[in-house]
Amino acid sequence: MERINKFKLVLWIILGIALAAGITRFIFGLGATTNLSDTTPWGFWIGFDVMGGVALAAGGFVIAAFNYIFGRKEFHSISRAAILTAFLGYVAVVIGLLFDLGLPWNIWHMIIFWNPHSPLFEVGWCVMLYLTVLFLEFMPVVLERFPNLHLLSKIHKVLTKIRIPLVVLGIMLSTLHQSSLGSLFLTMPYRLHPLWWSPILPVIFFVSAICLGLMMVIVENMTSSYLYKREFEENILGKLSRIAVYLLLFYLVLRFGDIIIRGAGIFLFQASWGTYLFWLELALTVFIPLIIFIIPKLRKQPNFLYLGALSGVFGIVLNRLNVGGLTHLTNLTKSGSFYFPSWLELSISAGVVSLAMLAFFYFIENYSVWDEKPKDIDSEPLTVPKFNTNYVYLGPTKTANRVKFSFAFVIAFGLAFALISGKHIYSKGFDKTPVYKARGGDTLLIDGNRNGYGVMFPHKFHGDSIKIACGKCHHLNKPKDKNTQCFECHNDMYLTGDAFRHDWHTSAQGANLNCFECHKHNVNKGEEFRGNMAAITKLCLKCHNDLFPADVKVKILKTYVTLSYTDAMHKLCINCHKERLAADSLLRKSKPGLALCSNCHPKPAQYSAEHKLFTKQNVNKWVVVPPRLK
Amino acid sequence: MKAILTDITKCIGCTQCVSACKVINKLPPDKPREWQKNDGLSARNWTSVLFKDEYYVRKQCRHCIEPACAAACPVGALHKTDFGAVIYDSNKCLGCRYCMMACPYGIPRYDWDSAVPYVRKCIMCYENINNGVIDQPACTKACPTGATIFGEREDLLIEARKRIKNEPDKYLDTIYGEKEAGGTNVLYLTSKDCPLDFLFYYNNRIEKGVKLLGEPAFNQPYPPLTKKAMNSVPFAFVGMGAVMSGLYWIVKRRQKLEKENKGAEDGKNQ
Numbered sequence: 001m002e003r004i005n006k007f008k009l010v011l012w013i014i015l016g017i018a019l020a021a022g023i024t025r026f027i028f029g030l031g032a033t034t035n036l037s038d039t040t041p042w043g044f045w046i047g048f049d050v051m052g053g054v055a056l057a058a059g060g061f062v063i064a065a066f067n068y069i070f071g072r073k074e075f076h077s078i079s080r081a082a083i084l085t086a087f088l089g090y091v092a093v094v095i096g097l098l099f100d101l102g103l104p105w106n107i108w109h110m111i112i113f114w115n116p117h118s119p120l121f122e123v124g125w126c127v128m129l130y131l132t133v134l135f136l137e138f139m140p141v142v143l144e145r146f147p148n149l150h151l152l153s154k155i156h157k158v159l160t161k162i163r164i165p166l167v168v169l170g171i172m173l174s175t176l177h178q179s180s181l182g183s184l185f186l187t188m189p190y191r192l193h194p195l196w197w198s199p200i201l202p203v204i205f206f207v208s209a210i211c212l213g214l215m216m217v218i219v220e221n222m223t224s225s226y227l228y229k230r231e232f233e234e235n236i237l238g239k240l241s242r243i244a245v246y247l248l249l250f251y252l253v254l255r256f257g258d259i260i261i262r263g264a265g266i267f268l269f270q271a272s273w274g275t276y277l278f279w280l281e282l283a284l285t286v287f288i289p290l291i292i293f294i295i296p297k298l299r300k301q302p303n304f305l306y307l308g309a310l311s312g313v314f315g316i317v318l319n320r321l322n323v324g325g326l327t328h329l330t331n332l333t334k335s336g337s338f339y340f341p342s343w344l345e346l347s348i349s350a351g352v353v354s355l356a357m358l359a360f361f362y363f364i365e366n367y368s369v370w371d372e373k374p375k376d377i378d379s380e381p382l383t384v385p386k387f388n389t390n391y392v393y394l395g396p397t398k399t400a401n402r403v404k405f406s407f408a409f410v411i412a413f414g415l416a417f418a419l420i421s422g423k424h425i426y427s428k429g430f431d432k433t434p435v436y437k438a439r440g441g442d443t444l445l446i447d448g449n450r451n452g453y454g455v456m457f458p459h460k461f462h463g464d465s466i467k468i469a470c471g472k473c474h475h476l477n478k479p480k481d482k483n484t485q486c487f488e489c490h491n492d493m494y495l496t497g498d499a500f501r502h503d504w505h506t507s508a509q510g511a512n513l514n515c516f517e518c519h520k521h522n523v524n525k526g527e528e529f530r531g532n533m534a535a536i537t538k539l540c541l542k543c544h545n546d547l548f549p550a551d552v553k554v555k556i557l558k559t560y561v562t563l564s565y566t567d568a569m570h571k572l573c574i575n576c577h578k579e580r581l582a583a584d585s586l587l588r589k590s591k592p593g594l595a596l597c598s599n600c601h602p603k604p605a606q607y608s609a610e611h612k613l614f615t616k617q618n619v620n621k622w623v624v625v626p627p628r629l630k
Numbered sequence: 631m632k633a634i635l636t637d638i639t640k641c642i643g644c645t646q647c648v649s650a651c652k653v654i655n656k657l658p659p660d661k662p663r664e665w666q667k668n669d670g671l672s673a674r675n676w677t678s679v680l681f682k683d684e685y686y687v688r689k690q691c692r693h694c695i696e697p698a699c700a701a702a703c704p705v706g707a708l709h710k711t712d713f714g715a716v717i718y719d720s721n722k723c724l725g726c727r728y729c730m731m732a733c734p735y736g737i738p739r740y741d742w743d744s745a746v747p748y749v750r751k752c753i754m755c756y757e758n759i760n761n762g763v764i765d766q767p768a769c770t771k772a773c774p775t776g777a778t779i780f781g782e783r784e785d786l787l788i789e790a791r792k793r794i795k796n797e798p799d800k801y802l803d804t805i806y807g808e809k810e811a812g813g814t815n816v817l818y819l820t821s822k823d824c825p826l827d828f829l830f831y832y833n834n835r836i837e838k839g840v841k842l843l844g845e846p847a848f849n850q851p852y853p854p855l856t857k858k859a860m861n862s863v864p865f866a867f868v869g870m871g872a873v874m875s876g877l878y879w880i881v882k883r884r885q886k887l888e889k890e891n892k893g894a895e896d897g898k899n900q
Contacts, residue, residue, distance in 0.1 A: 031742025102725020121704035
């Protein structure tokens, strides 16, 4: 297969994927196919397809100006290809825009509903008019092919006659909308990063578009020459690169002058994502191409010339992406949501570019866009082998290629459609059960255990901070019960505990007891016991008979089990805490949490004296610990 | 012009306003998406109550006196009415979402889940009030504590100043919306503990306190930023045309002269 045909095959595959993505976008809407959100309403389609596309197509008016206005006839040989690139570029912009617009069938509204103060209105009108101008500028190339048809040749004559006015009109319109794309962002001074937002953004856009136009012509010319195995116009491209040097230097001065005069210089040397992007963009746009274009030794090598021009193209497209969304506040700060295009968005953009490229190749092959047509790429090899399986099954080369392209397109379309699964579409914007946002802020008053007690439940804390999946509580599979109850997770709050220190009681330094001294109650020696250990355990009071004041009314029966935390806090002790709080002004001042043990039990240093006092004073307040409620 | 005054110190966060708004505008239940972590606004929630520093802050469209969204819209689908509301005409909209980018408060929301999406935001119950269904917006009517009230903008400003004067310890001495972005028709009174700077992009910028040349002041409306550039469009258009035509004429003439000279020289030589 020829080089160009291999390339076309790849383009057809991309186109197949894009078709699947495009159908999905129109059936399911923007939310299902893109990563756009309310904080980043413009994404890759505006940044690359529209703003990048318009800038990439600037080569048309720049070369037309050189050729027809400035009288530099040496650019004539590349002017047709440049105008074709521009025309297809603008068609691609409009197709890309149709995907991005929410209501693309209303795009014609701009013709009847006017808002002349809107930069977007101006861009829309200019693009419409310029597309027409480019069409008329390119038409002669198509009409040339039919010299015998009277009407067409007449139109051809008229179009050639009005070429100069058309070119001037094209330059006027391009000036307007290339700069107005920058004006779009004048209204968001605090949304854009300060390194990009500037009152002269329209001027910056216009100058960079001219730079990009020149470099794009170099890239386009060298790429197509490589693909069609043809000599490229080294001489002319060298001249273009020398013109580009002056423009790039002007752009550099403009950019830095603007930043320094505005006082945004402090942002040039920061360790932040915005600053890195800025330097990357400037290195690609200005530094790499300048180095290559200034040094004659490098400029004369096709590989370096190509590298320089390509770097410039990437740099200015990155500039458009940066202005269009990458450096917006919503993308740089935590309060926003980070945006990265979904694979469907990327594939549609790639598909639109592929479509434009395929159309470009079609015109190259069938019309005299270049001074001489490329040699027939589908020509049969001169020596036909005796038995050519390729020929038998797929026919002659031209038919064979068509079959291969169609096959690749259909297979790619099918595979991509299979990849866009229901999960991808439905899980993005829809939850299967509607979950309402927690009412009244982040904390809710809920009766989580269905026992009539309300507690303040930090909903946001559970979800955001400790990352409990929603399904853990809201799983809807419990009979007569919507949620998981609190205690299912917080069981430590509801379990009774062990107040008894085993290790101290059994150690030689401690009480130095063996197990049987406590665990022998009702059990004969030597008898093996399996069952509830508590049932055979001696009461603490048997040893610690001074544990309670002598005059306490009711004595605790089972001392080895402590209350669960919730029982202690919610059922019995809280009143005591309250009273203590009311009595002590110092405590009240510091407003301690009622749950703190130290509210009633002072720290060990003050323990002995204060504890005795406390126990004596509060004898009557000792209460019976009931068995755990139900 | 009518306006809404929201007193943050009086709000108890009951979200009655949100419910009332949903009822009167017939908004379906919301299906949450990622960004709702930030604020509750969406295409199906035109107002929401944020919890901020132990205060509840109601968020809604600010109905700017000079709205950036209306200036940005290429087809004029959004426009400011004499009533005070900024309203939306879905028949004109083409879905470019430039209004969402242009809004200095980040208010307009999009119907992302729909295949026929529209821009959605609070319209101050404009149609219902115009048709006489209600005499004030549903949210202010529903508020049980009078935290959010409706009236003439001048009256509300006087009322707000009175409240600040009566309780200077409680209130912050600013009426949010009086001057921001040229003034808005939704005013906020807030407590000293809870400044509302976070509601405005101006205060969310990465580098705080840095004022760069050319950036608008906090009280400057946004539409003039683009209008200035748009007013120079005709001049740029005509100027570029004149320059190009002039250049063409000069180049052509020079070439002609060169040719004549050359011809003359050739004639001499012969």
